[in-house]
Amino acid sequence: MSPIASALTIAGTDPTGGAGIQADLKSFQEREVYGMSVATSIVAQNTLGVEDVHHLPVPFIEKQLHAVFHDIAPQAVKTGMIATSEMMEMIAMELKKNRMPYVMDPVMVAKSGHSLMEEKTRKTIQGSLLPLSTVVTPNVPEAEILVDFPIKDQEDAKKAAKVIVEDLGAQAAVVKGGHLPGEAIDVLYEKKEYHFFKSPRTETKHTHGTGCTFSAVITAELAKGKSIPEAVKIGKDFITAAIHYTLGVGRGNGPTNHWGLRLQGVPNNATGGNDNE
Numbered sequence: 001m002s003p004i005a006s007a008l009t010i011a012g013t014d015p016t017g018g019a020g021i022q023a024d025l026k027s028f029q030e031r032e033v034y035g036m037s038v039a040t041s042i043v044a045q046n047t048l049g050v051e052d053v054h055h056l057p058v059p060f061i062e063k064q065l066h067a068v069f070h071d072i073a074p075q076a077v078k079t080g081m082i083a084t085s086e087m088m089e090m091i092a093m094e095l096k097k098n099r100m101p102y103v104m105d106p107v108m109v110a111k112s113g114h115s116l117m118e119e120k121t122r123k124t125i126q127g128s129l130l131p132l133s134t135v136v137t138p139n140v141p142e143a144e145i146l147v148d149f150p151i152k153d154q155e156d157a158k159k160a161a162k163v164i165v166e167d168l169g170a171q172a173a174v175v176k177g178g179h180l181p182g183e184a185i186d187v188l189y190e191k192k193e194y195h196f197f198k199s200p201r202t203e204t205k206h207t208h209g210t211g212c213t214f215s216a217v218i219t220a221e222l223a224k225g226k227s228i229p230e231a232v233k234i235g236k237d238f239i240t241a242a243i244h245y246t247l248g249v250g251r252g253n254g255p256t257n258h259w260g261l262r263l264q265g266v267p268n269n270a271t272g273g274n275d276n277e
């Protein structure tokens, strides 16, 4: 019997389930990967915004990591919200000791505008987690901070993805296109080659946790041994369906539909969710 693929997310929480470790675990499960999670910060948030954040003590985050690594070895790991430099440095040390495919989703600001990473941590990321990462998945605002130049179009996105790899040391980088106008086009730069992943833009406000879900699916696929381009392709198809078959829950920016991909091709009246057609 082939060993069960397992994945670990190290991130913040979202009690309404649309983002953070809750969204990551839903995504792992949908991809038939055994999901595990280490919480960094407990976030009081919903689809309307972030109310408060409680950072867990670094030694306690370390204990959670050891609990996982000393029992069930994941085949791939992702990081999401890591708010402080102290957290980031400890996590980098642990990932150095436990080398495996590592997806870094450099979560900095929630879509509601609330900061999820302290200002000084934004620079720590470059010397600690970035050089360890297999794939980095910044959105446009996050990529602009990492590369320190504006990203206004696909050419800028290509340049940024190349800088994140060639200069900042990531193995691969996907600059996501959700924040650019027009079709949702993500640019992957890996092994000196560009790959483009394009989907029609779904006109909806329900995009809470899209980046978390996208990076979690990439992590799950890497855990199963897929190549980086294959994993990103599946992540793209997954998030496109998750947004398209929106559930319409929540009074603000609602979550995506983590079983959306399973609905592909299913007639509208059988989907149970709202179809944005």
Ligand SMILES: Nc1ncnc2c1ncn2[C@@H]1O[C@H](COP(=O)(O)OP(=O)(O)O)[C@@H](O)[C@H]1O
Pocket (backbone or CB within 6 Å): 138, 139, 140, 176, 177, 178, 179, 184, 185, 186, 199, 200, 201, 202, 203, 204, 207, 209, 210, 211, 212, 214, 236, 239, 240, 243
């Ligand atoms: N309205 C949309 N319709 C279709 N795909 C989208 C839409 N918004 C974002 N995406 C896709 O969702 C993924 C997450 O992108 P983005 O929203 O930029 O990340 P983040 O959630 O980190 O801000 C990317 O693959 C992007 O192309």
Ligand SMILES: Cc1ncc(COP(=O)(O)O)c(N)n1
Pocket (backbone or CB within 6 Å): 011, 012, 013, 014, 019, 020, 021, 043, 045, 080, 081, 107, 109, 110, 111, 112, 116, 207, 208, 209, 210, 211, 212
């Ligand atoms: C714990 C956590 N991690 C990530 C996000 C970003 O999600 P979004 O950009 O959709 O607000 C979030 N809101 N909460």
